[in-house]
Amino acid sequence: MENSSQPTVLIVDDEDMVITSIRAFLQLETDYKVTGVTEPLHAVKYLETNPVDVVISDYLMPKMTGLQVLAKAKELQPEAARVLLTGHADKQSAIQAINEVGLFQYLEKPWDNAQLLLVIQSAIERTRLLRTLREKIAELDAAHSNLKDVQARLLRAFL
């Protein structure tokens, strides 16, 4: 994804009201592209084809837990930052999430908009830095193999 493109946020919550509230807030305060999905399985499908910067997921949902959604997100888009937003005051799930899915942040409902925005902003920055880093490494790899090629040709010319 181009770093200059519009930042994208995916919200997964089986409660439509949460998606509507967060979307309204982000649309007022930012120029992010916000996609909301109430079905965890649809979220996984969405992630298969649409690059995102941040995935924010609820924990308790039918069919799949938020941890399973974020684990799939990690597999499909490892650089995308993963945030768990849960109303389930369960520290065990937080610890599990941090260990298993490499969580960027754990937030509890009722959430604070200012804190949520800070988390999303730093998550986007981190994702974009990781993507830039990956591009630079790929460029370095390419330059390295070019150099090796030149070196091989030089050796052939002189020996």
Next chain:
Amino acid sequence: MTESETAQLRAELDAANRKLAEAHKMASLGRLSAGIVHEINTPIGSIFSNNEVIMRSLEKIKELLANAQAQGSPPPPKAMEMLDVIAGLASIDKLACERISSVIRSLKTFARVSEHDLRKIDVNDLIRHTIKLSSAVFRRRITFVTELEELPEVECFPALLGQVLLNLVVNAAQAIADEGTVTVRTRSEPPYVCIDIQDTGSGIPPEHRSSIFKAGFTTKPIGEGAGIGLALSRDIIVDTHHGAIDFDSEPGRGTTFHVRIPIQHTRT
């Protein structure tokens, strides 16, 4: 032992049983509390967020309108769009408040302390509150179905009967390992009303069937049940209300508990 001593012992036993019932009810509500907290925190989160967005939007609209007025132009389309967003958020807030208040209403039905008066009530209402609370906890994996026929008002101890219903519905949901359905049916069979609570769970193994109404018998892990619920339910239905409680169960297909309560309470 004299008659008065026996009467006093019986009264003490009754009081102890009521205390046990109260303690058990509070423990059951405590176990449901994590789910209830989740059910309430979600709409509260939305209301907080919406309130902030509405306040900020109103400021922006005011600014846009003031600028337009200064330039003698009509209200800008952006301001109108923001008003639509505000209207949408306000209707979500109403839904969210209704959600919270309906959970609280159901919770109040069960949390009333020491309400041991005999009263005439609509048992279907009690079932609706029971399902409301249970679905707050289990709805992500359990589908709750109610088939409630019109019933005559039943003279009973509502707090105690509510406790039995909550017990049976929570047990039914816990008997289902993954996803499934809990169905509650009511019908009138004068002089009784009948309540069936059916689950699509694992069923009760034949070797456990003779023990399930005994105090202290449980198959649940520590912290989830002390083996009091069904023994207490049996006492409340049979001894206190002069009704009946039994069950059918088929391993792998589920269990149905049948409860019968007299419409008119017989005083002893």
